[in-house]
Amino acid sequence: MALLDILNVTRRFGSMTAVDGVSLSIEAGEFFTLLGPSGCGKTTLLRMIAGFDAPDGGRIVLEGKDLTGVAPEQRNVRTVFQSYALFPHMTVAANVAFALKMAKTPAAALAAKVDEALRDVQLDALAARFPHELSGGQKQRVAIARALVTHPALMLLDEPLAALDAKLREQMQLELINLQKEVGITFVYVTHDQSEALALSHRIAVMNKGRIEQLDQPSKIYSFPKNRFVADFIGQCNILEAQVKQRDGDVVELDLPGIGPARALLDAAPPSGARGALALRPEKVAINPSGYAKTDGDNHLSGTVTDFLYLGDVTIYRVALASGRQIQAMRANSASGRARFFEVGDAVDVAWQVDAGHFLVD
C-alpha cells in the first residue's frame, strides 16, 4: 500500500475547476514533485494534502487513514511554506521546537531533537538567532528543520527555493536531495521550475489545468513526453506539426507541412494519415555550415540563422527554413578560439537522426 493515495480528488472555486479528478499514489521514502505552470492546481492539491483546503470530491488517504475532516493540526504532515513563515518573535531554536512544544514533548527530549534537526540542516551554530538576523538560505533551512523535527510521515514543500538566487538554489537542491535521503521522510515538492523538478525528483507529476498530463521518472518525462504540453513545458522543444504518411517497420514517414518529409521512430502504431506533432529537442538538432556532408538516414534541412540565445556553455540558434518555418538547434560553444559558431544571416544545414524526434499523436 502506498503511503499517500489521492483518489479522484476535485476542487472547484466557483466556475473554475482548480483540481480536476486527480488520482496518484506516493510511496514511502519518495521525492515526488508536482510540476506545472502557475494556476495548474499544484498548490491547491498541496493545500488539500496539508488540510488547509478540502476536496469537493474524492478522498486523500495517508498511511491507510482517510484524511477527510481531519484538521491540519492533527495530520502527520508538515509544510515548508514558500514565504518560510518563520515566527519572527522566536529564536531559531524556538521555531524548530514549536511542533514539539505543541505535542507537549518533555524538555530533555525536546532539546535533543531540536539539536538533531538543526544539525541536519547545519544550523546548530545559529540556534539563538532571530529570523530577522538570518539570510534567505538560512531561513529556508530553519523552515525545513522546523518541519522535519517531528519526523512526519510526509513533508510538503511549496516552491521552497523560489526566493533564493540561482547559485544558492543549486546548492540547496543538492542539500535537499541529501537531506531527504538521510532523514528518509517522503517529500512532496511543488514547483513551476522544470529544471528543479528534473534535478530533485524520483517521480514527477506534470500538471496542467487541474489535471495530471504525465506522471513518470524525470528522464522518461524529458525523453518521452506524452503530449504537446509536456514536451513544450519541460525543457526546450521544437514542436513541428506532422502527419503520418506511411509506416516502414518501426520507422514512420512523416509529412511536416511547410518543412517537408521527415522520418521518426515509433513503437506504437498510429494509423496512416494520423495527425500530430514531432517533438524535437534543440540539443538533438545538429547545426552545420551549409554544404556539410550529409549522413545517410538522417533528416536534413537548410536554412538561415535568424537569431540566437547565447547561454555561455551552449548557444541556441533559431533557423528559418526555406518555407519560412522555424526550427531551434543547440550547439555547444566548445571550440577553442571562438565564442560562437554562427552569426545572424549565416546559411546553415540542420540535421537530426531518425530516432531523435518523438512523434506525439493528437
Next chain:
Amino acid sequence: MPAISWSTDVATATRGKWLVGGPPLAYLIVFFAVPCLLMLVASVRAPGEFGGLAPLASDSGELNLTLGSYGRFFASPIYLQLFAKSLWYALLTTALCLAIAYPLSMLIAASNRKYRDLLLLLVILPFWSNFLIRVYAWMIIFGPDWALAKAVNGALGLFAIEPVTLMFSPFAVIVVLVYVHLPFMVLPLYANLEKHDPALLDAAQDLGARPWQRFWHVTWPLSLPGVFAGAALVFIPAFGIFAVPDLVGGTDGIMIGNVVKQQFLETRDWPFGSVLSIVLTVAALGITALAALAARPRRRTA
C-alpha cells in the same frame, strides 16, 4: 569627474533635518518642557497669602524656597491612598479596554477589506460629538429614573437586596472611563493585528497548534507592541483624569486629578497642586517604563 561635494550634501541634510524636526521640537519645548520646569519650580515655592505663589525672593534678596509641600504630601496617607485608588482605576480601565478592544480589533482585522474602514469609522464615530455631551448621556443612562437603574434594582429586589444607585459611584466612573478611552486601545491594536502575516497562523496550525495555542503562541506575542501602545494611551490619561470622576463619580468616585484641580482652582495652593502634578507625572512615567521594560523581547532558546 562630476563635482560632488560631500560637505554640501551633509550640510543640506543637516539643514533638512532641522527644518523637519525643528517646529515640533520647538512646540514641545515651549508647551511641555518649559511648563514642566515652571511646575517644578512652583512646587518648591511658598504658597501666596491669597492663593497663587509667594514672591520668589524676599525683600532682603533671600530666596523663598521650601520643600514643605512635598513634606505635606508624604506626611498624610490620604493623598497616597488617593494615588493608589487612581492607579487602581486606571489599571482596571486599561484592562477592561484591552479585554473589549482585543476581540473587536481582531474581528475588524479579520473582516473583509471592504468593510474594515467602515467598522473603524463606527468605532470612532461617537467621538465626533462633544466629550461633555457623551458623559452627560451616561449621566442620563445611569439616572435612577431610567431603565438601566430600574432593571438592575428590579433584579436585585428579586433576591431581596437593597437597591443601589448607579450614578455617582466608582462603578459609573469605571464605565465612563472605559467608554471614553476605548478607541485609543482599538486603533493601535487594529493597526498591529492587521499587519500580521496569515501564513504564520497556517504554519502554527500545520505544526500541530490548536486554535487557542495559535492565539497564545503566535497572535498574542506578536500583538504586544499594539497592546503596549494602546495601554499607554489609555492608562496615562485615565490616571490623571478629573472630568469624568467630577461629573459621574460623586464623593466615592473621586480621583487624584480632582484633587490637583481643587488645589489650583479652589484651594488655590499652587505649590501643593504642583507637587501632586509632578508625583502624578513621575508615577505615570515610571509605570510605563516598567511595562516597556517587561515587554522587551527576550532571547529564549527553547
